[in-house]
Amino acid sequence: MQNGELILDKISGLEEKLRPIIEANEKMAELKADLTPLGNRAMSIVINELLEVEAGFDLDDLLSMIKQLLRSTRNISYVLKQLDNAIEFFTDMEPLMHSAVPQLINHLDDLEKRGVFRMLKATLDIRAKMAKAYGPDDIDQIGDGMVVLMGLAKKLADPKAADFINRVLDIPTSMDLNQVKGTGPGGLIAASFNKDFKNGLGVVLELTKALGKLKNDDSNTTG
Numbered sequence: 001m002q003n004g005e006l007i008l009d010k011i012s013g014l015e016e017k018l019r020p021i022i023e024a025n026e027k028m029a030e031l032k033a034d035l036t037p038l039g040n041r042a043m044s045i046v047i048n049e050l051l052e053v054e055a056g057f058d059l060d061d062l063l064s065m066i067k068q069l070l071r072s073t074r075n076i077s078y079v080l081k082q083l084d085n086a087i088e089f090f091t092d093m094e095p096l097m098h099s100a101v102p103q104l105i106n107h108l109d110d111l112e113k114r115g116v117f118r119m120l121k122a123t124l125d126i127r128a129k130m131a132k133a134y135g136p137d138d139i140d141q142i143g144d145g146m147v148v149l150m151g152l153a154k155k156l157a158d159p160k161a162a163d164f165i166n167r168v169l170d171i172p173t174s175m176d177l178n179q180v181k182g183t184g185p186g187g188l189i190a191a192s193f194n195k196d197f198k199n200g201l202g203v204v205l206e207l208t209k210a211l212g213k214l215k216n217d218d219s220n221t222t223g
Contacts (some may be wrong), residue, residue, distance in 0.1 A: 027172045069076075111117060112147065155161055183191070 130142070134142065156165070
């Protein structure tokens with residue numbers, strides 16, 4: 001009897017030790033029973049989704065993409081590092097941008113108030129009208145003419161030339177044609193004693209000499 005009781009005690013001890021395992025198996029069975037419908041539903045959804053992409057999916061393409069990804073690991077790493085550098089750069093530039101952007105806006109507003117943008121728009125409108133009215137060859141000729149005019153403007157920037165032209169333009173304003181009287185040979189002889197008349201003849205003489213040089217220069221060019 002003592003041996004039998006000892007065996008029963010050992011069996012009871014084994015049952016106590018096995019009880020957690022049995023309970024865990026029971027819980028796993030319950031969890032499996034609960035998850036099975038969800039798993040079946042998920043598999044059904046996955047299968048339906050795969051059926052939609054089945055026509056455009058090729059396992060060889062997937063394997064090729066994975067191989068290309070593995071070959072490009074170094075390039076991908078380099079791109080990620082450059083992205084980190086770019087983010088760091090923009091992070092450092094952000095305080096400067098906060099101060100620079102308002103200044104830029106103020107500068108653009110000042111240009112708008114001064115009419116710079118309107119002038120640019122008018123210039124573009126003129127170019128559009130010229131393109132509409134003239135052909136490419138005409139535009140080239142106009143461009144050549146503009147170059148010549150720029151050369152003339154440069155010469156007119158000489159103080160001597162500007163002073164001469166201003167004095168010549170002042171002559172009509174100082175004359176009254178209604179007071180001009182006819183003059184014969186005697187009048188010319190009398191006027192020859194006038195200082196202004198003598199100075200005028202001197203200017204005409206110098207201009208005539210200068211005009212003669214134009215003829216000589218033209219002859220040398222054609223010769």
